[in-house]
Amino acid sequence: MALLTLVHVARARAWTTAVVGSVNVDVIARVGMIPREGDTVVTRTASTTTAMGGKGANQAIAASRMTCEDGGRDWRGVGFVGRFGADAAGDATREAMAREVDLEYSARSAIGSATGLGFVMVANDGGTSAVVVPGANALDWNDDDAALEDEFRDALRGTATLMLQREIPHRVNVIAAKIGREMGAHTIVLDAGGSHEVVDGDLLALVDYVAPNESELAGMAGVDVDTLSSEEAVIEAARKVTGTSAVKVLCTLGARGSLLVSASGVARGAPSRLPDGAREVDATAAGDAFRAAFAVAMGEGKNETQALRFAGAAGALAVTKMGAMPSLPTRREVDALLGEESRCADRASTSTSSTIEDELAAQHFASRLNSMKSRLDLFLDRNESAPEVFNLVKRMGRARGISHVFFNYPEHFITKTGEEIEPEILRRKVLEQSLRIGAVCVRFPEEPYRLGAFTNPDPAVRRLAEGLVRRSCETAVALDANEVIIWPRYDGYDYYLQADYASAWDVMVQSYKIVASSAECASLKVSVEFKPTDEKSRFSFIPSTGAALLLVDAVGEPNFGLTIDVGHALAAGENPAQSIVMTASRGRLFGVQLGDGHSRLGAEDGLMFGSVHTNAALEIVSALRAHGYAGFLYFDTFPLNEDPVEEASRNVRTFRDFHKKVAASASALADAAARRDALRAADAFA
Ligand SMILES: *[C@@H]1O[C@H](CO)[C@@H](O)[C@H](O)[C@H]1NC(C)=O
Ligand SMILES: *[C@@H]1O[C@H](CO)[C@@H](O)[C@H](O)[C@H]1NC(C)=O
Numbered sequence: 001m002a003l004l005t006l007v008h009v010a011r012a013r014a015w016t017t018a019v020v021g022s023v024n025v026d027v028i029a030r031v032g033m034i035p036r037e038g039d040t041v042v043t044r045t046a047s048t049t050t051a052m053g054g055k056g057a058n059q060a061i062a063a064s065r066m067t068c069e070d071g072g073r074d075w076r077g078v079g080f081v082g083r084f085g086a087d088a089a090g091d092a093t094r095e096a097m098a099r100e101v102d103l104e105y106s107a108r109s110a111i112g113s114a115t116g117l118g119f120v121m122v123a124n125d126g127g128t129s130a131v132v133v134p135g136a137n138a139l140d141w142n143d144d145d146a147a148l149e150d151e152f153r154d155a156l157r158g159t160a161t162l163m164l165q166r167e168i169p170h171r172v173n174v175i176a177a178k179i180g181r182e183m184g185a186h187t188i189v190l191d192a193g194g195s196h197e198v199v200d201g202d203l204l205a206l207v208d209y210v211a212p213n214e215s216e217l218a219g220m221a222g223v224d225v226d227t228l229s230s231e232e233a234v235i236e237a238a239r240k241v242t243g244t245s246a247v248k249v250l251c252t253l254g255a256r257g258s259l260l261v262s263a264s265g266v267a268r269g270a271p272s273r274l275p276d277g278a279r280e281v282d283a284t285a286a287g288d289a290f291r292a293a294f295a296v297a298m299g300e301g302k303n304e305t306q307a308l309r310f311a312g313a314a315g316a317l318a319v320t321k322m323g324a325m326p327s328l329p330t331r332r333e334v335d336a337l338l339g340e341e342s343r344c345a346d347r348a349s350t351s352t353s354s355t356i357e358d359e360l361a362a363q364h365f366a367s368r369l370n371s372m373k374s375r376l377d378l379f380l381d382r383n384e385s386a387p388e389v390f391n392l393v394k395r396m397g398r399a400r401g402i403s404h405v406f407f408n409y410p411e412h413f414i415t416k417t418g419e420e421i422e423p424e425i426l427r428r429k430v431l432e433q434s435l436r437i438g439a440v441c442v443r444f445p446e447e448p449y450r451l452g453a454f455t456n457p458d459p460a461v462r463r464l465a466e467g468l469v470r471r472s473c474e475t476a477v478a479l480d481a482n483e484v485i486i487w488p489r490y491d492g493y494d495y496y497l498q499a500d501y502a503s504a505w506d507v508m509v510q511s512y513k514i515v516a517s518s519a520e521c522a523s524l525k526v527s528v529e530f531k532p533t534d535e536k537s538r539f540s541f542i543p544s545t546g547a548a549l550l551l552v553d554a555v556g557e558p559n560f561g562l563t564i565d566v567g568h569a570l571a572a573g574e575n576p577a578q579s580i581v582m583t584a585s586r587g588r589l590f591g592v593q594l595g596d597g598h599s600r601l602g603a604e605d606g607l608m609f610g611s612v613h614t615n616a617a618l619e620i621v622s623a624l625r626a627h628g629y630a631g632f633l634y635f636d637t638f639p640l641n642e643d644p645v646e647e648a649s650r651n652v653r654t655f656r657d658f659h660k661k662v663a664a665s666a667s668a669l670a671d672a673a674a675r676r677d678a679l680r681a682a683d684a685f686a
């Protein structure tokens, strides 16, 4: 079986650390005793817990948290090349990992494999036992060596360090190591990966470090672990493993620290002290933290002695917290434990407490898909024969920090030649880009809705409009999106004396009620995005946030609320933050669309967020934060002359910068508002 080879253009920036390896979902059961053959045991808790695992995934995230650079969701510094299953577990692990590492070269299974699964039993006495079903980790690598080499050549171009573990096929590790070296990696670390088997000479010859813990070392050297109590015995076992190769053995010894054994000598990593007041809680992922830290330090040009010290601190920190992912430390924590002036001082001082990091990590950003039609001259790998929407999604996948895509219905589900595009196909295109689907936006076509959709004087047209919204909901469900946003573009009029406002309002309320409570939409959040004026209807029947809130009340369905578009609020002469707060405090703020404009009469410019009304934008971010807004942050912008990928990335950065600013000044801002003191407010960011 030969899998499709993904074709990529060269990335602008190479990864500093690359991890080629496994990702699993671990299902953890707590039991009294580990069952022996023939036993059946019942778990101590009624249900299992699940966690993301796999040494590859753990080490990629550990490396990302400890690498000193951009950080956060703009992160391109650490890349993971792995295989996610074509199942819900695959989508969930992928989404979680995408927040911390670059997944451009990590495909979702194209052959329907399941995500790697670990069944872990944890006994009362802390002992564990596990069964691993590799799934996509084993099955989904291209069978054709030459094609796999090409893929790795793209992925690993310019990477400084490469980390491998033995949880994917040996053949894949050999190819990754060979190509990694060819593409410039100066440090290749192979985790012994739970296996006690001897590492084949072909792989040993390709890596710089092989990294076992004590029991793995014993297994690999063919000695009993109890014989490794002295340093001399560890060194002797390590020399057995290296044989005549130049590989070095990086052995972790738990509380005894670590040893680095090479043909020419031995370097010792002293045990790291724990942070003040911390205690040992759980050793899970401590080895992953140690090895990732070692690789990151080597990638930064530290020498081995320094790298051992850095890694020791990372391992010690991981022991102080429960679980795998939650216990992987950040760079700031490692530097602090080492008492070092952090090279990452800037990042540490701007990104503040962990609650703000948590807030930033919880944000989901999307950007207008059609903005990706701008500056096609800069879009090098556009596929002329593919439906345009595929290209738009692909381009969106390059925007840093964007996590979700919104589709217009029906616009994005029909090709130029009028053929329908299956939602499932679009869904896969989105996942291929490591993106997820956020919402479906209803776009009424001009015909037959020229004189209104839900306010059309002809009841037959209103029924058609309701049908269109219900099909949007069906499509949203098929896409795993849980939101539909209605922009009532044609529900308005142009002239005085033209319309009957009371009856237009009444029929509109009826239609919103019908769709919100319909079987297709009832499980979704349905929101209306009011716009006061548009070239298609100079006056809207919903001219303001106030009118939109009246509509929400009149409709009275719990799943019906508002999406506030900042550009529209500005065009209505409103203060967007005020509109947001009035809506959020009624529990009806389902979405926000962010942009900016010169707000000349009737114009919605769709400029970059915060580029014109900077203080208004800061206030918007502050209001969203104060109300704990957890919905999507969607940039509804219209770049004309800018590269839309850079423009979307820029909007995310602006929002995040503003978020940090308002978080750092929250008490000063609250104080100013409590006194309604404009001078204090003006000083709040000083
Ligand atoms: C060594 O690592 C393996 C695999 O991660 C683990 O099962 C084992 O408990 C570890 N041994 C020690 C002594 O930490
Ligand atoms: C490693 O670097 C440190 C700090 O620059 C230095 O003090 C030490 O001598 C170096 N060790 C080796 C073995 O090069």
Ligand SMILES: *[C@@H]1O[C@H](CO)[C@@H](O)[C@H](O)[C@H]1NC(C)=O
Pocket: 007, 383, 384, 385, 386, 387
């Ligand atoms: C371009 O798109 C067509 C139609 O979707 C597809 O068959 C073809 O493989 C694509 N080519 C590339 C280079 O992606």
